Every structure is written in C-alpha cells, then in structure tokens.
Amino acid sequence: VREDLHTLAGAYALDALPDQDRLLFEGHLARCDACAEEVRGLRETTAQLGAAAAASAPAHLRVQTLARVREVRQVPPVVPDLAPRARRARRGSRLALGLAAACLAVAVGTGTVAVRAQHELDRAEAANRAVAAVLSATDARTVTGGLGEAGAATVVLSRSRGQIVFASSGLRRLPESETYELWLMGPREVRPAGLLRPDPGGRTPPLVAGALGDADRVGLTVEPAGGSPQPTTTPLVVLTLPVA
Amino acid sequence: MGCVVANGGRPVRLFRKPASAGARERRSPELDLLLGRVGRGEEAAFEQTYDQVADLVYGLVRRVVRDPAQSEEVVQEVLVEVWRNASRYEPAKGSAMAWIMTVAHRRAVDRVRAEQAASERHARVARSEQVVAYDEVAEDVEARLDRERVRRCLDTLTELQRQSVALAYYEGYTYREVAELLTVPLGTVKTRMRDGLIRMRDCLGVEP
Numbered sequence: 001v002r003e004d005l006h007t008l009a010g011a012y013a014l015d016a017l018p019d020q021d022r023l024l025f026e027g028h029l030a031r032c033d034a035c036a037e038e039v040r041g042l043r044e045t046t047a048q049l050g051a052a053a054a055a056s057a058p059a060h061l062r063v064q065t066l067a068r069v070r071e072v073r074q075v076p077p078v079v080p081d082l083a084p085r086a087r088r089a090r091r092g093s094r095l096a097l098g099l100a101a102a103c104l105a106v107a108v109g110t111g112t113v114a115v116r117a118q119h120e121l122d123r124a125e126a127a128n129r130a131v132a133a134v135l136s137a138t139d140a141r142t143v144t145g146g147l148g149e150a151g152a153a154t155v156v157l158s159r160s161r162g163q164i165v166f167a168s169s170g171l172r173r174l175p176e177s178e179t180y181e182l183w184l185m186g187p188r189e190v191r192p193a194g195l196l197r198p199d200p201g202g203r204t205p206p207l208v209a210g211a212l213g214d215a216d217r218v219g220l221t222v223e224p225a226g227g228s229p230q231p232t233t234t235p236l237v238v239l240t241l242p243v244a
Numbered sequence: 245m246g247c248v249v250a251n252g253g254r255p256v257r258l259f260r261k262p263a264s265a266g267a268r269e270r271r272s273p274e275l276d277l278l279l280g281r282v283g284r285g286e287e288a289a290f291e292q293t294y295d296q297v298a299d300l301v302y303g304l305v306r307r308v309v310r311d312p313a314q315s316e317e318v319v320q321e322v323l324v325e326v327w328r329n330a331s332r333y334e335p336a337k338g339s340a341m342a343w344i345m346t347v348a349h350r351r352a353v354d355r356v357r358a359e360q361a362a363s364e365r366h367a368r369v370a371r372s373e374q375v376v377a378y379d380e381v382a383e384d385v386e387a388r389l390d391r392e393r394v395r396r397c398l399d400t401l402t403e404l405q406r407q408s409v410a411l412a413y414y415e416g417y418t419y420r421e422v423a424e425l426l427t428v429p430l431g432t433v434k435t436r437m438r439d440g441l442i443r444m445r446d447c448l449g450v451e452p
Contacts, residue, residue, distance in 0.1 A: 006343040007435055007438055008440025009438055010409075010435075010437035010441045011412065011433075014412040015416075016267060016418050016437065017347050018420065040337060040338050041450055042445060043338055045445040045450050048444075049409070049414075050304040050345040051300045051303075052301040053302075053414070054299045054300045054303035054387045056300040056302070056306075061316055065320050070287065074285060076331065084298060104442065159328070174296070187346065187347070187350070188337070212333050233366075240358070243321045243325045
C-alpha cells in the first residue's frame with residue numbers, strides 16, 4: 001500500500017484527491033522526504049500551469065482586497081514551542097453571556113443540525129472556560145458536517161485565538177483497542193489534535209484544539225488505542241475551515 | 245494547433261494559439277523576498293505582491309470556478325490567506341509563486357466541489373466551454389510567453405497524460421472523476437497524472 005500511496009503524488013499536486021485520500025497521502029508525506037521533495041517540484045510545475053491561465057483581474061478587486069487585508073490579523077510565525085494553553089483560558093468565562101447569542105446567530109444560518117450541536121456546545125461551555133473562550137471570540141465561525149447516518153460534527157474556530165472547538169454526535173462506541181482521533185490538516189502537515197471518547201449517547205464533549213497554524217481542515221479517524229502520530233484510516237468526516 | 249483535450253467526448257480548447265515563442269524562468273526571487281516582508285506585516289509589500297500575482301490568481305480561479313462573481317470571492321479569500329499566513333512561508337520549501345498558486349488552486353477546487361454534485365458540474369463544463377473568456381486572457385508579453393511554454397510542454401505529453409492533468413487541474417475534477425470521464429482504470433489515471441506532471445516539470449526546467 002505504501003508504494004501505491006506514492007503514486008498519488010501527481011494527483012495530490014493537482015489537488016485531485018478527495019479529502020480522505022488526501023489525508024492519507026499527507027500522513028505518508030510527513031514520513032517520506034523523497035515524496036515531499038517530489039511534491040515540491042510538482043507544485044512548482046502546477047503553478048506554471050496556473051500561470052498560463054492568467055487573466056486581467058478586475059480593478060475593483062484590488063481596492064476590496066487591500067481594504068479587507070487591513071482588517072485581518074496575521075498569524076504569528078511558527079515557533080518551536082507554544083505558550084501553555086491554560087493562560088489563554090482564564091479570559092474566557094466572563095464572555096460567556098454574549099456567547100450564547102453569538103453562537104445562536106451563527107447556528108441559525110447553518111441549519112438545524114448546527115443548532116442542535118451548538119446547543120450541546122452551549123451547555124458544556126459553563127464547565128469549560130477554554131471552550132467558552134473560543135466560542136465567544138469575536139471571529140468565531142461554525143462549520144458542521146454529517147457524520148454516519150444520524151450524527152453531526154461541529155467545529156467552531158477562532159483564527160484570532162488559533163484554536164478550534166470540536167464536538168460531535170452519532171458516533172458508535174469503539175472497542176477498548178480503538179479510539180477516535182482528531183486531526184488538524186494543513187497544506188504541509190497533518191497534526192494530531194486530541195483523542196475523543198463518545199458518551200453512551202454517542203456524543204463527544206467539546207474538545208479544544210490548537211494552535212491552528214495554517215490548518216485548513218479538521219478530520220476525524222479511528223485509530224488504535226492511545227492514538228497515532230499520523231492518521232492510519234480513512235476519515236469519518238473532514239470539515240473545511242473558512243479562511244476569514 | 246492549440247492544445248485540445250477531450251472532455252466527455254467534447255473538445256475543450258485550453259489555450260489560444262501562441263503568438264510568439266520564448267522561455268523565462270518563473271521563480272522570482274523578488275516575490276520570495278516580498279512575501280517575507282508581507283509576513284512582517286508590511287502593507288506596501290502586500291500591495292506589490294498583489295500587483296504581481298493578482299492576474300495569475302484571478303486567471304486560474306476563473307478557469308476552475310468559471311462564474312465571475314464567485315471567482316472574485318475566491319480570489320479575495322486566496323489573497324487574504326496569503327496575507328494572513330505569509331509568516332509561515334518558507335522559501336526553502338518552494339517558491340512564493342508556487343505557494344500562492346497552491347493556495348489559489350486549492351481554494352478554487354474547494355469551491356467547485358462544495359457547490360456542485362458531479363452531474364451538475366458536467367453540465368456546467370459542457371455549458372460554458374465555449375464561453376470561457378479567452379478575450380479576457382491577459383495579453384501582456386510575459387503572460388503570452390508563459391502560456392506558450394506551458395502549451396509547448398503540454399504537447400510533449402501523451403494524450404492520456406495531457407487529458408488527465410488538464411481535467412484535474414483546469415476543471416477541478418478528482419482523479420476518480422477523471423477516470424470516469426476518460427473511462428480508464430483509477431490506477432492508470434493516478435500514474436498518468438504523476439508521470440505527466442513529471443514530464444511537464446522536466447520540460448519546463450523546474451527546479452524543485
């Protein structure tokens with residue numbers, strides 16, 4: 001299967017892999033320097049394919065984009081070790097009141113699944129300041145996706161905090177030998193973001209993960225008990241994180 | 245001549261006939277440096293970056309997404325992401341151009357995949373193939389030379405390599421969809437995408 005994975009380098013560089021395959025390949029990429037090197041060369045190549053399609057961008061787009069950028073905070077550079085998360089958590093709780101309203105406003109736009117999952121988040125927030133801090137961030141955004149037949153996965157992310165909160169429902173109970181694992185997926189790497197254990201009702205309590213870095217997706221897989229450094233199975237769900 | 249790929253039996257013209265030949269090194273050290281300055285929050289550097297890449301990003305996104313209004317949204321997303329994540333750009337891992345175009349292509353593909361079921365996209369491609377706005381193609385000399393180089397290199401690929409690469413890259417299809425469209429096995433498409441791109445890379449003289 002390894003060898004087979006390697007042949008996906010072309011499809012990967014063309015962004016032609018569905019999310020599941022992409023996650024698997026990125027896991028492989030993290031352990032294979034030769035593959036990473038090949039992908040780099042192929043990305044330079046596809047960039048030229050892209051450049052060959054150049055067309056004049058409308059002038060108003062320049063004005064809009066430059067204006068937008070002035071309102072967007074940049075992510076900090078990657079540093080070897082990030083400050084402990086606990087320090088940020090302290091600030092969250094007094095914002096909890098505004099939180100419910102903010103989340104509801106977000107959820108209304110994304111439909112009933114979101115409302116239900118969001119409601120779960122709201123309940124748990126009282127007990128979890130770190131969760132509240134993300135949910136109450138002014139730039140908090142919600143993404144939801146279906147999970148299995150009746151389940152849902154919800155991510156609330158705050159780019160300014162560089163964190164997400166993940167919650168889900170409808171997960172089957174796993175044998176002792178397995179666990180659910182969450183992943184932060186970016187253009188360069190897939191990072192483990194925590195292990196999840198569903199309650200008897202199939203729900204997982206809100207889990208805070210970060211630093212987000214340049215992660216643009218969140219995935220959930222089943223892994224051997226104790227978790228894996230890289231995903232080894234096809235994700236049950238992959239959620240794309242909005243940019244802004 | 246031009247480059248023609250079959251798309252479900254219908255020909256799609258990818259590039260207009262070249263007006264002149266030429267070759268040029270794409271990697272621009274200036275852009276790499278510029279992006280470094282963007283990472284340090286210099287708005288002026290971002291403006292310069294915008295001016296260097298906006299037509300490239302817009303052309304690519306437009307090519308994949310097609311709808312002008314949606315394309316503009318995606319282009320803005322891409323450039324905001326460039327601004328936001330510029331501090332994470334590492335020149336050792338590739339050119340700034342490749343970094344930006346990768347973001348652009350991924351966002352464009354995300355948009356079309358999120359929006360449409362495969363069947364709708366077939367219809368969309370069929371519908372719009374003759375309206376692809378070639379009159380909007382940037383006509384400055386550099387862009388024309390780039391296009392000519394790429395076209396010439398695409399011509400060195402086998403038909404199946406070229407179709408696999410073009411359908412994935414310019415139409416945003418997954419390799420499974422490409423296999424379906426070309427009625428060839430999945431494994432064949434995977435391999436053709438890889439060896440096709442490798443041949444393109446060697447033809448273009450890309451340094452990884």
